[in-house]
Amino acid sequence: MKLKLSINQQFYNTHIDGDESLLDVLRNLGFKSVKKGCDTGACGVCSILINGEPTLSCQFLAARAEGKKITTVEGLGAKADKIVKAIINEGADQCGYCGPSLVLTIYAMKKELKDPTVDKIKHFLAGNLCRCSGYEGQLRGIKKYMGVK
Amino acid sequence: MRFDKFIRPDNLQTALKYLQKDKDAVILGGNTFLRLSERKYTLGIDISNLKLDYIKESKEDIEIGAFTSLRTIETDPIINKYFSELLPESVKHLIGVQFRNNATIGGAIYSRLGFSEINTALLVLDCELEFEDHGRISFNDFISSPKIKRDILTKIIVKKQKGKSTYTMMRNANSDFSILSVAVSNFGYINIAVGNRPALAKLPEKAMKLINSDNSKLDETADLVAEELSFGDDLRAKSSYRKLITSVLVNRALRKVLL
Incomplete structure (x- = not known):
């Protein structure tokens, strides 16, 4: 079937199977920052923003994404810089595989949490697994970015 | 899960017609658990255009559209106003925000999933399905016997009481499925209700009779x-471990609503 997707404020026309996941379609379109991890909805590395909300692209049908605003980390541009810097400054980027999804989720979290605390941050990011288990370093950087002591 | 054709109807009657016409058609809700199955369907019916994503409050009830995400259940102010210790608690530890933005309440109910914690919580409320x-x-009635097939769940009606x-559970790790869930209400x-046994949530009738007497x-x-x-x-x-922790969790939950 034909599909017109709005990704990072640009339109892409493509052909897909009706049961294809948005993850596969995005990667086929060249958005390699969207990683394929567990492909079962558990690890979070395929996270993207759909209409601003963090969503697992492995579970989201591409056909359902028509008419929605899709954002990958490429689309954040300079908005990602502060987040990336906060993580790098703590040496917490490690292998980088979970980085794009983590940055997107942190970006959404900053918009949503009006009164952030360490517990709220941990809860919001519970679905972003890091295969290097670099959580402590990540948390130090994220706390600084979120202005939490 | 695979399917040959995809449709996105814009009204319930059309969606139902397709579902009942083709025994190998499937309703696509949050598509979180369904997509893990090996089954192949002829037709996937997407219900995301049916305007079933809402929470409304009336004088007597709260109506929840079947396509409402578990994340909305977790954060919605109406739900939190009336059942903050129960419904949001039953979903907030499920995997992550990204998962809960996809998973829907209708999918959890209609699939009658044993590991679905919100079913445990809903069982202690005066709740109807439409x-x-x-x-x-x-x-x-719906949870206890699978009478309804080839139909579309449209909304969940919860009576305000x-x-x-309260809701409590035990899980091996944060964000994993729980190994036991307990909900208790006192209206x-x-x-x-005890769920994740790992079978579907159930009301222990004899025990309820005892505590109410x-x-x-x-x-x-x-x-x-x-x-x-x-x-x-x-x-x-x-099972032996589940049995042991059941009495502990039920005891704690009863104390919360009675003392």
């Missing part, structure tokens, strides 16, 4: 729940 074809049925309700009558019999009731219900083994826990 189906496009069959009309209304109590949540307990005065009193206390004049005490309801107890004498509110001081907390320990006896908690022990009776463990005796009355059956438990199974899975990757996460053995």
Whole structure:
């Protein structure tokens, strides 16, 4: 079937199977920052923003994404810089595989949490697994970015 | 899960017509658990255009559209106003925000999933389900016997009640499925539900009768729940362990709503 997707404020026309996941379609379109991890909805590395909300692209049908605003980390541009810097400054980027999804989720979290605390941050990011288990370093950087002591 | 054709109807009647016409058609809700199956369908019917994503409050009830995400259940101010200790608690530890933005309440209910914690929580409420074809049925009736097939769940109607309700569970790791879930409500009558046994949530009738006849019999009731219900083994826990922690969790939950 034909599909017109709005990704990072640009339109892409493509052909897909009706049961294809948005993850596969995005990667086929060249958005390699969207990683394929567990492909079962558990690890979070395929996270993207759909209409601003963090969503697992492995579970989201591409056909359902028509008419929605899709954002990958490429689309954040300079908005990602502060987040990336906060993580790098703590040496917490490690292998980088979970980085794009983590940055997107942190970006959404900053918009949503009006009164952030360490517990709220941990809860919001519970679905972003890091295969290097670099959580402590990540948390130090994220706390600084979120202005939490 | 695979399917040959995809359609996105813009009204319920059309969606139902396709579903009932083709026995190999499938309703696509949050698509979180369904997509893990190996089954192949002829037709996927996407219900995301049916305007079933809402939470409305009326004088007597709260209506939840079947396509409402578990994340919305977790954060919605109306839900939190009336059932903050119950419904949001039953979904907030499920995997992550990204997962809960996809998973829908209708999918959890219609699939009658044993590991679905929100089913445990809904069981202690005065709750009805509305189906496009069959009309209304109590949540307990639907959960207890799979009478309704080839239909579309449209909304969940929860009666507003005065009193206390609480939810507690045990899980091996944060964000994993729980190995046991317990919900208790006290709206004049005490309801107890135990889920993730790992079978579907159930009300222990004898134990409920006991605690409602004498509110001081907390320990006896908690022990009776463990005796009355059956438990199974899975990757996460053995039945003997589930049975042991049932009385502990039920006891804690009863204390929250009674003391």
